[in-house]
Amino acid sequence: MNFKTIGLVIGREYNTRVRKKSFLILTFVVPILFAAMMVLPSLIMLNTKEKTKEVAVVDQSGIVMPFLENGQAANWYDYSTEDPEELKGRLDELGKDILVVISPLDSASSVSVATYSTKPAGVDFAESLSGRVSDAVEDYRIKSYNIKGLDEILSNVKARIHVQEFTLGEDGKETISESGIFMIISMVLGMLIYIFVAMFSGMVMGSVIEEKSSRVVEVLVSSVKSIDLMFGKIIGVALVALTQFALWIVLTLAIVGIGGAAFGPKLLQKMQGSDAMEQTAQMAAMGTGFNIQDAVATMEDSGLKTILTTLGNIHWGQLIIAFLVYFVLGYLLYASLFAAVGSAVENESDSQQLQLPITIPLIIGFFIALMAMRNPYSQVVWWGSMIPFTSPIVMLARIPYGVPGWELILSVAILIATFALCAWASAKIYRAGILIFGKKSTWADLWKWLKQK
Amino acid sequence: MALIECKEVCKSFGTKVALDHVNLDFQEGRITGLLGPNGAGKTTLIRIINRITIPSGGEILFRGKPITQEDVARIGYMPEERGLYRKMKVGEQALYLARLKGMSRTDAIAALKDWFVRFGIQDWWGKKVEELSKGMAQKLQFITTVVHKPALMILDEPFSGFDPVNADLVRKEILRFRDEGATIILSTHDMGSVEELCNDIALINRSHLIISGDVQEIRRRYGNDNIEIEYTDAEGRHTEVLPRETAGNSTLKSFIDKGITVNSYRELMPRMNDIFISLVTNSGEEAPAAE
Numbered sequence: 001m002n003f004k005t006i007g008l009v010i011g012r013e014y015n016t017r018v019r020k021k022s023f024l025i026l027t028f029v030v031p032i033l034f035a036a037m038m039v040l041p042s043l044i045m046l047n048t049k050e051k052t053k054e055v056a057v058v059d060q061s062g063i064v065m066p067f068l069e070n071g072q073a074a075n076w077y078d079y080s081t082e083d084p085e086e087l088k089g090r091l092d093e094l095g096k097d098i099l100v101v102i103s104p105l106d107s108a109s110s111v112s113v114a115t116y117s118t119k120p121a122g123v124d125f126a127e128s129l130s131g132r133v134s135d136a137v138e139d140y141r142i143k144s145y146n147i148k149g150l151d152e153i154l155s156n157v158k159a160r161i162h163v164q165e166f167t168l169g170e171d172g173k174e175t176i177s178e179s180g181i182f183m184i185i186s187m188v189l190g191m192l193i194y195i196f197v198a199m200f201s202g203m204v205m206g207s208v209i210e211e212k213s214s215r216v217v218e219v220l221v222s223s224v225k226s227i228d229l230m231f232g233k234i235i236g237v238a239l240v241a242l243t244q245f246a247l248w249i250v251l252t253l254a255i256v257g258i259g260g261a262a263f264g265p266k267l268l269q270k271m272q273g274s275d276a277m278e279q280t281a282q283m284a285a286m287g288t289g290f291n292i293q294d295a296v297a298t299m300e301d302s303g304l305k306t307i308l309t310t311l312g313n314i315h316w317g318q319l320i321i322a323f324l325v326y327f328v329l330g331y332l333l334y335a336s337l338f339a340a341v342g343s344a345v346e347n348e349s350d351s352q353q354l355q356l357p358i359t360i361p362l363i364i365g366f367f368i369a370l371m372a373m374r375n376p377y378s379q380v381v382w383w384g385s386m387i388p389f390t391s392p393i394v395m396l397a398r399i400p401y402g403v404p405g406w407e408l409i410l411s412v413a414i415l416i417a418t419f420a421l422c423a424w425a426s427a428k429i430y431r432a433g434i435l436i437f438g439k440k441s442t443w444a445d446l447w448k449w450l451k452q453k
Numbered sequence: 454m455a456l457i458e459c460k461e462v463c464k465s466f467g468t469k470v471a472l473d474h475v476n477l478d479f480q481e482g483r484i485t486g487l488l489g490p491n492g493a494g495k496t497t498l499i500r501i502i503n504r505i506t507i508p509s510g511g512e513i514l515f516r517g518k519p520i521t522q523e524d525v526a527r528i529g530y531m532p533e534e535r536g537l538y539r540k541m542k543v544g545e546q547a548l549y550l551a552r553l554k555g556m557s558r559t560d561a562i563a564a565l566k567d568w569f570v571r572f573g574i575q576d577w578w579g580k581k582v583e584e585l586s587k588g589m590a591q592k593l594q595f596i597t598t599v600v601h602k603p604a605l606m607i608l609d610e611p612f613s614g615f616d617p618v619n620a621d622l623v624r625k626e627i628l629r630f631r632d633e634g635a636t637i638i639l640s641t642h643d644m645g646s647v648e649e650l651c652n653d654i655a656l657i658n659r660s661h662l663i664i665s666g667d668v669q670e671i672r673r674r675y676g677n678d679n680i681e682i683e684y685t686d687a688e689g690r691h692t693e694v695l696p697r698e699t700a701g702n703s704t705l706k707s708f709i710d711k712g713i714t715v716n717s718y719r720e721l722m723p724r725m726n727d728i729f730i731s732l733v734t735n736s737g738e739e740a741p742a743a744e
């Protein structure tokens with residue numbers, strides 16, 4: 001290998017790519033999407049909780065009103081003495097959003113409920129109303145049995161169970177977990193690595209085809225060894241990918257940081273109500289520094305706490321390192337294969353047929369990763385995370401659920417060995433392929449070039 | 454002295470024979486025209502010299518030794534199918550190719566600027582190649598081929614796509630390189646350029662070398678050995694073509710004795726074009742058309 005020429009090839013590949021418009025656009029659009037993915041759920045939560053509904057109630061049964069407690073979702077106002085028909089026209093004037101009319105108790109000790117509003121009241125509202133009215137009716141019916149000491153019995157009987165999931169760590173310590181979160185992270189990782197490997201190794205193929213179809217290669221091979229040319233390209237594009245990742249991470253953090261500082265305090269105020277000053281500081285810290293554990297400490301016992309605890313318990317460092325290692329190795333493996341395919345064709349459209357045998361394992365890997373998301377401990381998934389052509393994608397999908405160290409090492413070792421073998425084979429195919437013009441090559445030709453001395 | 458010697462070079466693609474035991478020397482410091490109809494095997498020979506194609510038999514010697522990758526790395530090769538990165542800027546591209554040929558960054562920039570000025574294309578430095586016309590791209594291709602002052606240049610159809618002015622510009626540069634000692638292999642169909650530029654020719658037809666050697670010698674060999682005399686007598690200007698035997702000094706003397714003014718007396722040499730056609734058509738049936 002000649003390091004001077006390989007350096008020149010890498011430099012050209014890198015410089016022309018990072019200056020492309022498409023690179024700039026991707027660099028700025030993706031972080032906005034990432035940031036939106038991280039921030040939107042909070043914003044939606046903020047906005048849905050923001051508006052407390054003002055509700056006028058005409059309780060003709062006389063039993064429901066005590067069950068309507070004012071809360072975050074709604075404030076209830078008793079208008080039972082007024083005429084519902086007349087109230088319908090006066091909602092705006094009274095400053096109420098919704099009119100609820102509860103019918104008198106019928107012979108079966110039941111009521112019917114109707115709501116009137118200018119804007120749809122929403123499913124959540126209807127559900128919570130239905131729950132409260134049901135409680136009231138059940139309570140009325142039980143009371144009609146005239147059981148002694150009923151109130152005491154009821155308060156003893158009532159139960160509200162919240163299910164908390166725990167996963168046992170290797171040290172036997174229990175960690176709060178939520179499989180939903182693992183599933184999402186697993187899916188995102190599997191998808192990202194699939195997209196990136198396909199995208200960047202496709203770039204290598206495009207670059208090989210460009211050089212061949214424009215015949216630049218004929219001039220190049222006299223001064224550059226074909227193996228230097230191929231690896232120069234692969235390394236150049238890898239550096240483009242890593243640059244892009246670095247920019248994405250920095251820009252996403254910046255956007256989330258700014259967004260967190262702007263919206264964070266408001267969000268926390270809504271969730272906790274008081275102590276705004278302290279929380280503002282906490283939230284800002286979360287937005288900029290991602291100190292999830294700290295943020296969790298300030299949260300009340302809620303679903304959000306579980307989510308944040310789970311997020312906090314995931315080994316982010318390990319995850320990012322694993323992502324980079326598997327991306328780089330998976331990319332190197334596929335990029336060398338795509339380079340070999342690219343060397344055999346003169347334009348992109350001819351490459352379809354030759355590409356198929358190497359895109360299929362990539363797609364299979366993606367589907368196994370989808371399986372891993374639901375059932376991370378199945379046999380197929382285990383093998384998928386060992387077989388080198390699928391392991392970068394499948395292993396990444398497994399990682400959030402925890403993977404023993406020896407399996408990681410074995411899988412990476414297999415991947416490296418396979419890459420070495422494929423790189424050697426691809427270099428041979430590439431050397432012959434780039435200089436064959438004017439005929440459509442098949443896999444049989446590639447095989448012939450591989451065997452050629 | 455021969456810079457490049459082709460010894461018994463053979464190449465076949467499957468059952469098709471592209472070159473059949475070709476023995477040919479390219480002399481140092483001379484321009485050799487590599488001629489032949491389409492599909493004769495010229496490009497295959499060029500690619501074998503460039504080590505792009507591996508010969509099926511025979512070998513290529515460079516200064517008497519088998520040619521190596523290091524020898525090839527310095528060759529200035531302009532392929533028939535032009536190769537430039539369409540999306541790259543002109544200057545960057547020229548710089549990249551020059552540096553791959555071993556020039557340092559500063560040397561390459563200085564030499565390229567010089568060439569760009571000489572070819573009147575200074576303003577193209579920042580343009581993209583895809584914006585250039587065919588002739589413009591051709592100029593750039595020529596510059597990138599020769600900017601590192603190669604001792605050996607292989608130019609495949611260097612004039613195609615040029616207007617007469619630019620073709621002349623390139624022609625002069627080629628002659629200048631020759632005068633500075635470069636060895637040049639010129640593959641072309643333009644017989645005018647062959648007469649004007651080449652010291653030697655080699656004609657390949659249907660994978661065989663038919664003839665090679667000094668251009669003047671060959672022209673003489675294939676001529677009818679006629680002399681053209683132009684003279685002015687009382688009736689006006691006349692031109693007469695006579696065989697050499699009858700156009701000797703005695704004939705001239707008789708003109709002078711009669712008081713006729715001899716305006717010109719020259720050996721009639723056949724045009725390369727005619728030699729080419731007669732050699733190609735006589736050496737076999739019609740040449741295959743496809744490259």
